[in-house]
Amino acid sequence: MPTHRVAVIPGDGIGTEVMPPAQRLLELAGHRFGFAFEWQNFDWSCEYYARTGAMMPADGIEQLAECDQILLGAVGFPGVPDHVSLWGLLIPIRRAFQQYINLRPIKLLPGIESPLRKVPAGGIDFQVVRENNEGEYSESGGRLYRGLPQEVAIQESIFTRFGVTRAMNYAINLAEKREGRLASATKSNGIIHTMPFWDEILRELGQEHPLLEISEYHIDALAALFVLDPGRFDVVVASNLFGDILTDLGAAIIGSIGIAPSANLNPEGEFPSMFEPVHGSAPDIAGQGKANPLGQVWAASMMLDHLGHPEAGAALVDTMGHVLLETDVRTPDLGGCATTEEVSDALADAFAT
């Protein structure tokens, strides 16, 4: 029986509450579909930072490299600046392991009401492929004349042919496996130099895939279309920042940020990939047992897909849909009054039947 060694980093706040339900469902999936997990637990978090002065040990990346995959809850705690918690853990992992794809399904689950009045006949079901390693998220930039009236701050977006090409190739392959439609987020009507470059690469690659239907949308218009006509999308490819914005917006149109998952993928499997919910550590509701575990469970299902168990991954998503449609066991963010544990139990029950 194949055994997958998974690094588990619950992190802070509700991250620690939503992780056990996800592990429980993964175990159940393993029993049914014939594989097992070996969990490696890491307590890296803001609490760890308070104790040690770092979000993870100096050899943290090496420790993770021993694992097949990483399951992350959420990091962040009031008082610890985001640039510490994120740039001390999340971003280094994304980069060290060349997790250059951030894949986020925008899929309206059965039983969930979209905030949009008109849901397209075919439902809402598309994928956003976000470039996850470069672009607007560069470390390059700084300040001049700090504190003076003349102060200037600069941030450099850096796009490489290497980085853009590999992200687009991933998106193209995905679109070819789905309905063959690829929408690209751009902003080449301004003077933003990097976006015409992005478009050029897309057009070059597009010529090698004549059957693919490729459309380019300015990011402003694209955001509007997520609301006005979400049915038109199959796969959307976007730069790091544009993808960040579009995926939160996408999570909104499928009803709740508490549900949406995110996979930080190293598609070649050379390094571990990392699976996390889109939501954060939510310190305001932490410790009250009312965190929605569905985002973490959905992230776990994406891990199963990536591990080569797509039937098991689909079974987890089906189970979520079943509980949402057939029961009223849901957490407050979805209008219910169930606890995290009650949702976990309902999921385990539904999975068993």
Next chain:
Amino acid sequence: MPTHRVAVIPGDGIGTEVMPPAQRLLELAGHRFGFAFEWQNFDWSCEYYARTGAMMPADGIEQLAECDQILLGAVGFPGVPDHVSLWGLLIPIRRAFQQYINLRPIKLLPGIESPLRKVPAGGIDFQVVRENNEGEYSESGGRLYRGLPQEVAIQESIFTRFGVTRAMNYAINLAEKREGRLASATKSNGIIHTMPFWDEILRELGQEHPLLEISEYHIDALAALFVLDPGRFDVVVASNLFGDILTDLGAAIIGSIGIAPSANLNPEGEFPSMFEPVHGSAPDIAGQGKANPLGQVWAASMMLDHLGHPEAGAALVDTMGHVLLETDVRTPDLGGCATTEEVSDALADAFAT
């Protein structure tokens, strides 16, 4: 009787179709409220570009400087690259005249159905203040190793204390005249150097306005909240790019990009300001008489506000609301079958009564 000298640049496509209704309503408003217009017509457009090789003459800015205000339709035509049409006309005007505020009302008009299922009890009614002269829209950047596998493209975002402060002060004043709530779009949880700078300036200015309720939102979460909870906003302040994205998204939640207006303001009145609809030249529907003139009329009403005729400006918006609520005279983008001219007639009738 005060006479306002207004530069009229209909531009391309539907820009030329929606301008006459706006001028007609402005004339009517002048009659009722006691002021007059002297129109200066400029045929600057992509067609002008095809004839002359430039979007406007070399002394175009000087010619516009003789006018009090500028009313712009839309520019852009297939075959003329956006960086020509926009950077040859729209952007130079915004910059030469220090139109450092782009003000966009996000207001659901009576009779318009929002694509959102739950419209807040108080309706949707907030203003987005977009910094319009600097930030992500800089001319700085370029390419290395063009065409080679090693190619790199760089774009610099440049934020100045001068530019950020004046935009925020405008937003603060506006919020103080409204409900006293200011939301700021940021992205300081990443490594983007310019956004902590943006936040710092906001916090400094905020201390001088202790009664103002100031909130900071990450741009991704903010975009989601436009959909999940638009009722919470009063005034939103955002950088050039973030404001660009948020305002198209805002136009979507109030039902149609065909309605939304945009004011490029030089608040001090040292230079002319420019008023335009958010929509573009829409070559696909141009020449068919079915363009929605409401965006241009709403832009005209913002010009009246800026000219110091707020009652006249409000009368124009009321007239639009009246036609939308009491008649079914609306263009196809709003689900009707009226022509531009029929909407224009209905507006003129409604204004007269």
